[in-house]
Amino acid sequence: MDTFVQQLINGLTIGSIYALIALGYTMVYGILRLINFAHGDVFMVGAYTGYMLAIHLGFESSPSIIGFAVVLFGSMIISAVIGMLIERFAYRPVRKYSRMTTLITAIGMSLFLEYTFVVIFSGTPRAFPQLLPNDNYTLFGNATINTSQLLIFVVSILLMLGLQYIIFKTKVGKAMRAVSFNLNSAKLMGVNTDFVIAFTFGLGSALAAAGGVLVAQYNPKIEPLMGLLIGLKAFVAAVLGGIGNIPGAVLGGLLIGAAETLVVGYGQYIGIPSTYRDAVAFAILILVLLIRPAGLLGSNVQEKV
Amino acid sequence: MLTLENVSVNYGAIEALTDISLQVNQGEVVTLIGANGAGKTTTLRTITGLLEPRKGRVTYEGTDISGMATHKLLPMGISMSPEGRGVFANLTVRENLDMGAYIRKDKKNIADDMERGFTLFPRLKEREKQKAGTLSGGEQQMLAMARAMMSRPRLLLLDEPSLGLAPLLVHTIFEAIDNIRAEGTTILLVEQNANAALHHSDRAYVLETGRIVMKGDSRQLAADPRVKEAYLGE
Numbered sequence: 058m059d060t061f062v063q064q065l066i067n068g069l070t071i072g073s074i075y076a077l078i079a080l081g082y083t084m085v086y087g088i089l090r091l092i093n094f095a096h097g098d099v100f101m102v103g104a105y106t107g108y109m110l111a112i113h114l115g116f117e118s119s120p121s122i123i124g125f126a127v128v129l130f131g132s133m134i135i136s137a138v139i140g141m142l143i144e145r146f147a148y149r150p151v152r153k154y155s156r157m158t159t160l161i162t163a164i165g166m167s168l169f170l171e172y173t174f175v176v177i178f179s180g181t182p183r184a185f186p187q188l189l190p191n192d193n194y195t196l197f198g199n200a201t202i203n204t205s206q207l208l209i210f211v212v213s214i215l216l217m218l219g220l221q222y223i224i225f226k227t228k229v230g231k232a233m234r235a236v237s238f239n240l241n242s243a244k245l246m247g248v249n250t251d252f253v254i255a256f257t258f259g260l261g262s263a264l265a266a267a268g269g270v271l272v273a274q275y276n277p278k279i280e281p282l283m284g285l286l287i288g289l290k291a292f293v294a295a296v297l298g299g300i301g302n303i304p305g306a307v308l309g310g311l312l313i314g315a316a317e318t319l320v321v322g323y324g325q326y327i328g329i330p331s332t333y334r335d336a337v338a339f340a341i342l343i344l345v346l347l348i349r350p351a352g353l354l355g356s357n358v359q360e361k362v
Numbered sequence: 363m364l365t366l367e368n369v370s371v372n373y374g375a376i377e378a379l380t381d382i383s384l385q386v387n388q389g390e391v392v393t394l395i396g397a398n399g400a401g402k403t404t405t406l407r408t409i410t411g412l413l414e415p416r417k418g419r420v421t422y423e424g425t426d427i428s429g430m431a432t433h434k435l436l437p438m439g440i441s442m443s444p445e446g447r448g449v450f451a452n453l454t455v456r457e458n459l460d461m462g463a464y465i466r467k468d469k470k471n472i473a474d475d476m477e478r479g480f481t482l483f484p485r486l487k488e489r490e491k492q493k494a495g496t497l498s499g500g501e502q503q504m505l506a507m508a509r510a511m512m513s514r515p516r517l518l519l520l521d522e523p524s525l526g527l528a529p530l531l532v533h534t535i536f537e538a539i540d541n542i543r544a545e546g547t548t549i550l551l552v553e554q555n556a557n558a559a560l561h562h563s564d565r566a567y568v569l570e571t572g573r574i575v576m577k578g579d580s581r582q583l584a585a586d587p588r589v590k591e592a593y594l595g596e
């Protein structure tokens with residue numbers, strides 16, 4: 058039982074990260090019907106930005122909550138700007154062309170980010186500094202949770218609540234929902250849709266960057282290709298939840314995180330070796346596409362009138 | 363107030379509008395009638411910048427607005443209720459109306475205008491918190507009109523507001539058009555219901571396969587034998 062609880066904690070930890078990244082995929086898809094394949098790399102950019110901030114502002118030597126907060130928010134803001142620049146200079150010019158064109162642009166953008174970072178930082182992993190003292194807390198029985206896991210939970214929940222607030226309670230959030238339903242109608246309401254689209258990229262990038270910093274705290278090894286696999290899994294999470302659906306992205310992320318660690322913990326009993334961990338997400342993707350392509354919370358009926 | 367001069371519009375190689383010229387004066391209700399595919403929606407989409415004219419000019423109060431970014435027109439006073447209503451199905455009725463007032467900041471007046479919309483269409487008040495996608499076609503049409511009024515436009519463009527509605531609702535919609543006009547809003551009304559449109563407008567243009575083939579006083583056009591035969595089914 059203890060190991061089950063432990064597995065669940067570990068699974069939900071990584072699941073929260075998938076959820077944070079999946080939100081960016083799903084929001085951009087909801088608005089542009091674009092799968093932003095460079096989104097996983099923005100997660101990596103967030104981790105490196107956090108790394109640079111930590112080193113240059115001197116937070117690596119003296120762990121403190123303030124240092125962590127500055128690194129987290131600094132990375133979120135800088136990555137949001139980078140996400141908006143990507144939208145402005147890579148996606149906007151090709152928006153009027155076919156979906157295939159934009160998809161290829163996204164793949165190109167992904168490679169561009171990855172190898173730009175290889176050039177700047179080399180492909181060798183770097184150690185992300187410890188920004189907070191890492192303590193272990195014992196829960197019931199022998200299950201433990203450490204500070205960086207706790208941070209992942211707390212920060213992700215706060216960010217998701219913040220996102221919920223922006224989308225449902227603010228003017229720009231209302232405009233985002235309107236644009237996602239009908240771009241031209243939104244324009245007719247006087248909405249500057251280019252701004253709303255850029256804002257959406259900024260928001261998604263900030264969440265991915267937060268994920269990058271949080272993961273780097275948990276597993277302090279960063280490298281330019283770190284966004285590849287995690288980005289793909291987060292994409293699967295978005296599809297599992299129903300791409301375009303915000304609660305779906307959160308649910309999908311948590312489910313995939315839990316499924317992965319359960320396979321690691323118990324797969325051996327039903328003949329699935331724990332080395333299959335990274336295959337779990339893709340097996341789920343195939344199942345979803347076969348059984349329920351619209352995803353768990355996605356609507357099968359097209360709601361456009 | 364609004365002038366189209368020799369406007370031609372293409373969809374790719376297909377010419378949808380050929381040399382259209384029309385004018386809407388302050389305070390008027392002008393209607394544009396024509397069969398399916400005549401180019402009525404194309405005309406409105408060109409005025410609102412959703413399409414760019416290949417040739418010709420659209421001017422509004424002396425400013426050339428041909429191909430201007432759509433979202434810049436509402437602040438100038440041009441509002442449109444699009445064909446097929448275009449309400450945001452994923453937003454509530456109230457949120458749709460909020461979107462209509464998106465560019466305004468005067469909260470107090472917005473609230474008053476929303477009440478006015480509810481007075482015009484009491485049905486919307488009852489459905490205030492419901493998602494617009496769950497409304498009936500007629501209710502969505504009322505919402506689209508009320509939403510278009512939330513910006514306090516000086517020029518209102520309506521694309522087939524009575525499409526697919528029961529006679530009683532058609533009556534409600536045209537009554538609302540009369541009310542909106544009485545409050546001083548200029549209207550360009552696109553309709554297939556030529557009979558009602560001609561009776562609720564001052565002047566009319568008849569569009570046939572992308573060209574204006576007749577224009578004039580609405581009463582006179584309603585009495586014209588060609589119009590009677592082709593559009594009034596007499």
Ligand SMILES: Nc1ncnc2c1ncn2[C@@H]1O[C@H](COP(=O)(O)OP(=O)(O)OP(=O)(O)O)[C@@H](O)[C@H]1O
Binds near residue numbers: 373376378403405
């Ligand atoms: N997006 C498009 N691409 C290509 N052709 C189009 C497009 N939209 C409209 N057309 C064509 O342009 C012509 C005019 O269409 P438009 O929608 O303006 O007609 P309409 O008068 O509004 O008709 P209705 O009364 O059926 O709404 C039609 O022949 C139509 O097929």
Ligand SMILES: [Mg+2]
Binds near residue numbers: 402403404445521
């Ligand atoms: Mg039409």
